Amino acid sequence: MTAVHGEREPIVRISDAAVVLGGRTVWSQVGFDVQPGEFLGLIGTNGTGKTTLLRAILGTVPLAEGSIQVLGHARGRGHDLGYVPQKVVVDPDLPLRARDVVALGLDGAKVGLPLRTRSTWERVERALGAVDAQDLSERRIGRLSGGQQQRVLLAQSLVSDPKLVLLDEPLANLDPASVQEIVALLGRISRERNMAVILTAHDMNPLLPVLDRIVYLAKGHAAVGTTQEVARTDVLTRLYGSPIEVVTVHGRVVILPASGAPDTEAVHHSEPVQREPLP
């Protein structure tokens, strides 16, 4: 079944969704659309349900309420979708090179004799090239460093030319230089291929140059809009239900509990707060 998917149709449509896990409501009343080519950040502190939202889009977590449509279907699956989970543990002894991993992104779901054509390998090498990882092609995946594995897995998610890529904390284990590099890379690929990107992060600052909109998760609810619309004192105060102050320091957004606020639950997800004295 090939659903005709017009350019105007949103890639993802989430309306009034809620997820309950183990008797706890992770979030509810979440609704937003993602347009083709849009770069969307899911922002929030640990435990606010960012990964759960990605899984709900994938259809691996059932919704308690509402609905999610991905590429015209009830759950995101298949060639038009790439996904990189947060934690992939690979045994160092697996008989699998980086290029074998990337190739699985093209044909891993296909039944049939395990033979690959030259054009498959060319696409694999192109995908590795797009993330600057050609030199890792022949290395065993389990013997690569965390950052190198991250690149290979990113190539794996891009190799099938998907319309949507879901990335769970792709920046979490990278040093600042690599973070900038990967963010620039993702922004470029998203623009060039008109590919929608949804990624989770606890800090929005490194992503500011590429983000079109953000979904800010806190206290079981979401605020959606551009960074300017969402990262505001009044919006986040309403979302958290306690006084929040949003300050912009040297072009970086810093979110802190307002001084004297009784709620001490830390919202500090920008490390510079400690290092840079406030003006």
Add this chain to the structure above:
Amino acid sequence: MTGIRMGIFSGGFFTTEAVWTALLVGGFAALVAAVAGVFTVMRGQSFAGHALADLGAVGGSGAFLLGVSQLWGFVGAGVLAAIVLEVIGLHRVRERDIATGIVFGFGLGLTALFLYLGTTLGHSSNQAVAVLFGSLFSIDPGVVGPVIGLGVLSLALVMLVSRWLSLEALDADIARARGVPVRLAGVLFMVALALAVELTALSIGAVLATALLIGPAACALQVTSRIPRAMWVAVVVGVGCTVLGIFISYESYAWSPGHRAWPASFCIVAIVFVCYLSTRVWNTVSAAMTRRRGVRRVGQVSERIREGN
């Protein structure tokens, strides 16, 4: 009440000496196995537990060849195998199971060798078969003393390392940072596991050793996630299944066609399995119920938000 029971059932259950021995030894073995089983299931070492039961039987048949007491064959082979498994023990579960499989396969190869040597020396292969499947109603009274001693030793070892293991179950690196000797804890636990498994295998058969080690603990961990409580639940389930199984096996002589009593090992294993299935069903049902209740709570939360705005 007793009169009614005697009327329905064949009677003589509590007056036969073999039954009393079976109840005492079986119940005690079930208790020790259940306690060791909780950590075995938590640590994902069921395969090692099962392998130790069969590898003990290798030692049993080897001891038989050498003319050494079977008890020391079982215990020696079990403890040796446990230490080998732990020392080559790789940390990822996937690799550990492969390594366990290879040691296990080699051990079973030795069984084949001992069986062959035994039959060429004129023994029958029934010896090894009895070692594997055991028989609760023909326990050698001579083993009762050592079995109880080893069981107490196993319990003491588990208690000694239980706090270390609990912390390690959370995260091995955190445990190491707190000063837990993770390697030593692993070895001590494997020795405790080997003792528990071997005494069960020796007294009531290797098949039952696996069932009584894994079954009650798996049930308990379905019901509760607190370790001390899981141990209590496992002990109750294990001892209960054993007593009930012995009873059914004893009674089956009366109503089974051709008066062939059902083996106690089958009865106990079947009851343990039914217990496990029931806890799984119970868990699924209660999870479905909380999910439905949870949706209602979502509704309430959104109500409150609307009022607040």
Add this chain to the structure above:
Amino acid sequence: MFAPFMTDTWIAATIVALVAGCVGVFVVLRGDAFLAHAIPHGSFAGAAGAIFFGLSPLLGMGLAAAAAALVIAVLSRRGRRDAVTALLLALLLGMGVLFLTLSGQYSNQAYGLLFGQILGVSKGELVWVVLLGAVSIAGIFVLFRPLLYTSLLPEMAAASGAAPGGMTVAFSLILALATTASVPIVGALLMFSLLVGPPAAACVLAVTPGRALVWSVCGSLGIVWASIAISFGTDLPVGFCVATLSGVSYAVARGWVRARRRMTQTGRPDLESAR
């Protein structure tokens, strides 16, 4: 050793080595050593049950193996896989004992299945063995990529449309088929050793999954042929030879890789100083 009466033994053993070599690679990649132990040994209950009901032991083993595979795959979706496997194996062995007791014979044939000798195979049975073995090998080849993907990166595989749960069921059934084909000829012990030892060694040595498959098949063929020759010469049981050689092959592979790594590590400073 190559006398006419041995021909069937050589043919049967070769088929078993091929099947075990192919299926075993995924046993190792999925970390399913326990399943590879439980299904062959548990199928003993099927044989015992078939003897009791007067059916063909091959049919009984096939049914028991398939049932065990399905139950383990379904129950371990939400439970601890190893605990489920252990419990089901114990239940099957218990049922085996029950059937043997009820049929009133401590059947040497049934126990032969457990401890394993290369038993006599009739021509009629050999046809079934070839057929079942061929189907399981074909299954591995056709499902090669989805099996690999779901075994190694289950979450990503699920996102691109391969169902990890479905592949678990499919692989368990392939393992059951392979078991039914092999255990009646070589016994559960030999099958288990071949499913784990040579494939594990191959996975340590090979760099790509395809090469691991080739090396695994070559390794198990070599081990089986050598074992039959040794057993013929020395009269030692075949099961013992296969189990020992399998263990040795894994140990050698590990040692080789470790030695090679140490050599490259000590070599590196020289290279740098040369630069």
